[in-house]
Ligand code: SF4
């Protein structure tokens with residue numbers, strides 16, 4: 163095996179272990195919440211997790227997409243989940259995270275060990291066709307769990323108006339009534355306000371971390387970023403995640419200042435799109451053999467990160483309402499600020515038009531100085547694959563070479579590793595890159 | 601029956617009809633993608649809304665635009681645009697429903713020049729009391745956009761008249777469909793589907809007139825064939841007349857069967873409920889679309905489709921149900937398991953079929969025959 167030569171120094175992330183521990187604690191705390199008299203709820207990674215936080219400090223969420231991804235990462239377990247779901251009559255082409263998650267319930271096995279911990283209530287939001295329906299089925303499979311879901315599909319950030327905000331905020335208020343009713347607890351606005359502020363901090367700071375990848379060499383590669391952004395998908399409104407992202411930002415900034423690279427032989431920069439096939443992250447290591455680093459994607463940047471365009475047309479982290487001087491001092495102002503903030507989420511924009519996504523992708527490709535783009539035509543996720551063929555056309559038109567590969571983020575039966583590798587070989591050749599080591 | 605031919609020629613010659621309508625009236629034609637589009641507002645503006653449907657022919661033009669994991673119906677619709685079949689359209693719009701069909705709309709406006717395009721944010725949480733005010737607001741914005749496009753103010757009286765015309769159409773359709781509750785329905789499923797497809801393509805006033813004429817004769821009509829097994833068809837977009845024809849004409853002596861009711865967005869979901877005529881017209885329209893039998897993508901948190909489907913099954917004395925969906929149709933896949941379970945619990949056997957642009961007639965024929973055979977045996981014992 164040839165040595166990989168590099169012109170840049172590299173070193174592991176110091177906060178890596180901490181990130182790992184936050185994730186482990188999260189899944190354990192959820193499973194054991196009842197032992198401490200706490201509450202468990204389940205919902206999507208995009209749900210407004212700051213709202214149930216007002217029920218007390220012993221309320222633990224389980225977000226569904228990262229849970230589905232954890233199942234997918236464990237291939238034998240995932241296969242059993244998928245088969246259990248199919249046996250129950252559900253179609254094979256449905257969202258793969260959802261099928262893994264349902265399978266885990268049907269098998270009554272928690273991917274981290276023990277029986278599947280049944281949530282006390284379901285708290286979701288809806289923009290993808292599968293969002294609300296996912297939990298409708300969860301509720302049915304579990305024999306009826308109270309379910310509340312907020313419709314956030316009110317149009318792109320360019321069209322936000324009072325009518326749209328009021329619709330979302332009104333549902334949030336109804337949601338709080340629902341939470342009080344089904345848990346019998348008194349709602350605390352002080353905890354809501356704290357959580358909402360954490361939410362802004364987490365999502366803005368994660369974008370700040372991603373911005374640092376504009377540097378050459380990139381201080382982080384996408385495979386590493388997956389292990390970091392996931393914390394925001396788990397519990398973005400928690401103090402621990404908001405604090406961790408600030409610590410991470412300091413460390414990555416320090417890496418940039420010291421010229422520490424994610425990969426020592428960086429010569430070529432690409433981005434991906436949509437969730438990766440979780441059981442096959444080796445794809446990203448394979449790129450390194452060509453001196454190619456995936457610096458992230460609209461997915462890793464924008465699933466959780468909050469962004470805005472600055473006065474120079476640069477895509478930069480979004481300033482928090484606190485930094486903008488917005489007063490958040492009661493329930494309504496907190497909910498309103500939260501709704502407005504989330505309506506700018508990059509990954510919500512393409513639900514209305516692929517053009518909005520193409521514009522963001524082209525911006526990343528230019529500002530993060532990319533040589534090409536790898537698009538994962540992901541059969542497992544209709545939400546993020548929406549309009550992807552149009553994104554390909556737009557990127558090509560803007561002058562960026564594009565490689566596409568078909569796969570599935572959570573169903574390994576739909577991913578062909580060997581075929582993908584040979585596509586990468588051909589793509590690297592187009593970009594003028596040669597394999598440097600095996 | 602001559603009165604029925606009008607409807608089939610409208611369906612068959614839909615493009616000719618629209619072009620001719622433009623010539624006759626000097627009005628504009630707008631193509632729409634989903635039955636949540638508030639047609640009354642367009643109608644009040646003198647615009648003819650026509651639903652964009654596929655052609656059921658294999659095609660190879662959409663592959664660069666829509667990834668193959670999305671439903672064949674949305675790709676078939678886009679193909680119609682790319683092939684220039686709807687070149688007479690002055691405008692195009694969608695009301696927010698499923699992700700799949702949205703792509704037909706977004707790719708169409710990206711690649712085919714069109715004078716007016718509109719994405720209406722129809723709320724998904726129709727079960728929330730908040731959706732009424734929200735939709736009313738969105739309808740107001742939409743109305744303003746249509747006025748700007750046509751250069752003509754939509755007066756309240758025109759809106760009220762449009763609501764009346766549409767409500768009349770809905771009432772007549774219900775009257776027509778009520779005849780299918782009879783022991784011997786005077787109309788086949790294929791004919792009923794033709795009539796409901798036609799109403800999505802032609803001027804409602806003309807459709808109303810034709811319906812009235814038909815309703816004058818139909819109650820006395822005696823069909824030459826036995827009704828046989830009373831079937832229901834439930835599921836996603838379905839304008840596959842050929843399939844209905846095949847089932848109803850399989851083998852009339854051995855397996856007579858008639859579709860007596862449907863639950864499709866191309867069928868009953870389109871016309872089932874009226875707009876209340878006594879309130880503010882925009883709120884009346886909002887209420888009509890919010891309270892209509894829901895599309896699965898809007899049927900949460902509670903499942904309201906199921907009691908509705910079961911009620912239809914009882915009212916129309918259904919003996920068996922074909923639950924169909926377009927391939928890859930996530931919204932319906934998310935309902936199918938629960939619907940089949942509910943029907944079977946009610947003692948109604950179901951057959952599940954997945955539709956594509958063209959249906960595999962041979963394969964479907966065998967499965968339907970086997971299904972009808974089972975239902976027949978049940979009768980014996
Ligand atoms: S299909 Fe994609 S966007 Fe939709 S629920 Fe699944 S993971 Fe989320």
Ligand code: SF4
Pocket residue numbers: 671672673674698699700701836837926928929930931932
């Ligand atoms: S509801 Fe189903 S059939 Fe209709 S457009 Fe959407 S995916 Fe296609």
